[in-house]
Amino acid sequence: ETGVTQSPTHLIKTRGQQVTLRCSSQSGHNTVSWYQQALGQGPQFIFQYYREEENGRGNFPPRFSGLQFPNYSSELNVNALELDDSALYLCASSFGGTNEKLFFGSGTQLSVL
Amino acid sequence: AQSVAQPEDQVNVAEGNPLTVKCTYSVSGNPYLFWYVQYPNRGLQFLLKYITGDNLVKGSYGFEAEFNKSQTSFHLKKPSALVSDSALYFCAVRSLNSGNTPLVFGKGTRLSVIA
Numbered sequence: 414e415t416g417v418t419q420s421p422t423h424l425i426k427t428r429g430q431q432v433t434l435r436c437s438s439q440s441g442h443n444t445v446s447w448y449q450q451a452l453g454q455g456p457q458f459i460f461q462y463y464r465e466e467e468n469g470r471g472n473f474p475p476r477f478s479g480l481q482f483p484n485y486s487s488e489l490n491v492n493a494l495e496l497d498d499s500a501l502y503l504c505a506s507s508f509g510g511t512n513e514k515l516f517f518g519s520g521t522q523l524s525v526l
Numbered sequence: 527a528q529s530v531a532q533p534e535d536q537v538n539v540a541e542g543n544p545l546t547v548k549c550t551y552s553v554s555g556n557p558y559l560f561w562y563v564q565y566p567n568r569g570l571q572f573l574l575k576y577i578t579g580d581n582l583v584k585g586s587y588g589f590e591a592e593f594n595k596s597q598t599s600f601h602l603k604k605p606s607a608l609v610s611d612s613a614l615y616f617c618a619v620r621s622l623n624s625g626n627t628p629l630v631f632g633k634g635t636r637l638s639v640i641a
Contacts, residue, residue: 417569446628455530455616455631456570469628503569515629517562517569 416440417506417518425524426494434489434521436504443508445487446515447479450501462487463509491523499525528553530617530632538638539607547602547615547635555623559600561591564614564634573615576600577622587611607639 416439426432438445444463448456458471462481476492485506491498501522505515529552539545551557558577562570574585581593591602600617614636618629 448631453633455618455633458628458630461628471628505570514572514575515562515570517571519567519569 417504417516419502419504419518419521421521422519423522423524425526427526428494428496430494430525431490431492432494432523434491434502434504434523436487436489436506436518438485438487438504438506439516441508442506442516443485444506445481445485446505446507447487447489448503448505449473450503450520452500456503459489494525496525499523528619528621528627528630530619530630532615532617532632532635534635535633536636536638538640541609541639541641542606545604545607545611545637545639547617547637549600549602549617549632550598551600551617551619552598553619553621555621557598557600558620558622559591559593560618560629561585561589561600561602562616562618562631564616566613570616573602607637609639609641612637612639 418437420435446461447459450456459473461469465481478490481487501520503520504518531550560575561573564570574583576583576593584590589604614634616634617632620627
């Protein structure tokens with residue numbers, strides 16, 4: 414088990430709503446990355462935060478946004494939910510703003526109806 | 527652009543037999559390669575990585591992977607499979623020469639070890 418925790422574990426929303434997902438990074442880690450894993454696919458990089466600043470972003474629209482707090486925990490916010498946003502959202506922590514060895518949480522399963 | 531191909535959606539192997547999960551990659555410059563495993567209702571767990579050096583990399587739970595530059599492959603192997611190895615396996619790559627680019631994951635290969 415990693416020390417990365419995500420909440421909630423499951424969430425059901427309707428199209429057009431907004432959602433906030435939360436992640437607590439492993440102790441000693443100052444970098445958090447978020448990934449979207451659609452059914453039957455590998456994780457797709459959304460963005461990364463290092464020392465409270467976004468320092469990398471994948472091919473996701475601006476309605477996907479995030480925050481990192483001084484304790485290095487993080488939030489992923491998605492506005493104007495679409496049906497295709499239904500997926501497992503994974504948070505991963507690491508150290509030093511890098512993508513070296515990532516420690517993943519168990520994810521939040523988001524269903525958009 | 528970076529990409530990873532895992533040509534097999536599913537691999538079935540009998541317990542005690544050797545297993546191979548295939549991965550090929552495309553990247554600009556030198557690759558930084560990873561294998562992760564995902565058990566049901568769990569996040570991904572790191573198995574092993576290759577940066578440079580010996581082409582055979584040893585990782586967790588008795589897994590190893592062989593880097594082949596000419597074939598742009600990084601196949602995951604284990605000499606003797608266990609039922610508990612049944613899981614979803616992901617290969618990932620990023621370029622060593624492009625700063626802190628994010629990992630690109632393959633679609634995954636489901637390994638089923640049959641007793």
